[in-house]
Amino acid sequence: MSTSRVGFRFFQNTRAAFRDAYAPFRRPGAQGRRFQSTEAGETAQQQSYFQRMWNSPVGFKTVxxxxxxxxWGLVLSGVADFARPAEKLSLTQNGALMATxxxxxxxxxxxxxxNVALAAVNFFLGCVGVVxxxxxxxxxxxxKGSSLEAAKEMEHEVxxxxxKLGKEAEAAVEKK
Incomplete structure (x- = not known):
C-alpha cells in the first residue's frame, strides 16, 4: 500500500461523513448536486432589481x-474644499480623512x-485627504522657502x- 492510497481512502471517508452529516440541511431533491437547479435560477431571474437588492446581504435594508x-457626503465636502485657499485648510482634519x-x-x-461600495468611497476619501x-x-x-522647514512646521501642527490629547487622556484615567 502506498501512502497516496491511504490518503485517498481518508479523503473518501471524510467526504462521505460530511455528506451524511449535512443531509438534514439539504434542499429536497438536491442529493449530490453542487450547482443550483434551473428552477432556482429561474426564480432568481424573475425577481426585479429592487427585490434582489432588498434581499441581498448588502442591500437597501442593511448598513x-x-x-x-x-x-459620500464627506467626500463631496472634501472636494468642495478644493476651492478653499490652502492657508485655511486644517492639516489635522485632512490627515484624519487620509488615514481613515x-x-x-x-x-x-x-x-x-x-463591501466594495464602502471600499470605493473610503478610497476616494483617502484620495481627497492626500490632495x-x-x-x-x-x-x-x-x-517658508524650504521643504524641511515646512515639514517641521507640519509636524508641530500634528x-x-x-x-496634549494624550496627557488629557492620562489625567482622566488617573482620576478614576
Whole structure:
C-alpha cells in the first residue's frame, strides 16, 4: 500500500461523513448536486432589481448599503474644499480623512460580506485627504522657502495637539 492510497481512502471517508452529516440541511431533491437547479435560477431571474437588492446581504435594508451612501457626503465636502485657499485648510482634519480612507479601504475588503461600495468611497476619501495634505504642504513650503522647514512646521501642527490629547487622556484615567 502506498501512502497516496491511504490518503485517498481518508479523503473518501471524510467526504462521505460530511455528506451524511449535512443531509438534514439539504434542499429536497438536491442529493449530490453542487450547482443550483434551473428552477432556482429561474426564480432568481424573475425577481426585479429592487427585490434582489432588498434581499441581498448588502442591500437597501442593511448598513452595508447606507454607510457608503452617507459617507459620500464627506467626500463631496472634501472636494468642495478644493476651492478653499490652502492657508485655511486644517492639516489635522485632512490627515484624519487620509488615514481613515486608507485604513477603512483595506478593512472593507476583509469583512464579510465584502463591501466594495464602502471600499470605493473610503478610497476616494483617502484620495481627497492626500490632495488636501499635499496642498497644505506646498503652501507651507512656499511660505517658508524650504521643504524641511515646512515639514517641521507640519509636524508641530500634528504632534503638539496629539501630545496634549494624550496627557488629557492620562489625567482622566488617573482620576478614576
Amino acid at each position: 452595508h448599503f447606507w454607510a457608503p451612501v452617507m459617507k 480612507g486608507a485604513i477603512w479601504t483595506r478593512w472593507c475588503l476583509i469583512i464579510k460580506p465584502r 488636501q495634505c499635499s496642498r497644505i504642504f506646498l503652501y507651507q513650503r512656499s511660505q 504632534v503638539d495637539p496629539a501630545k
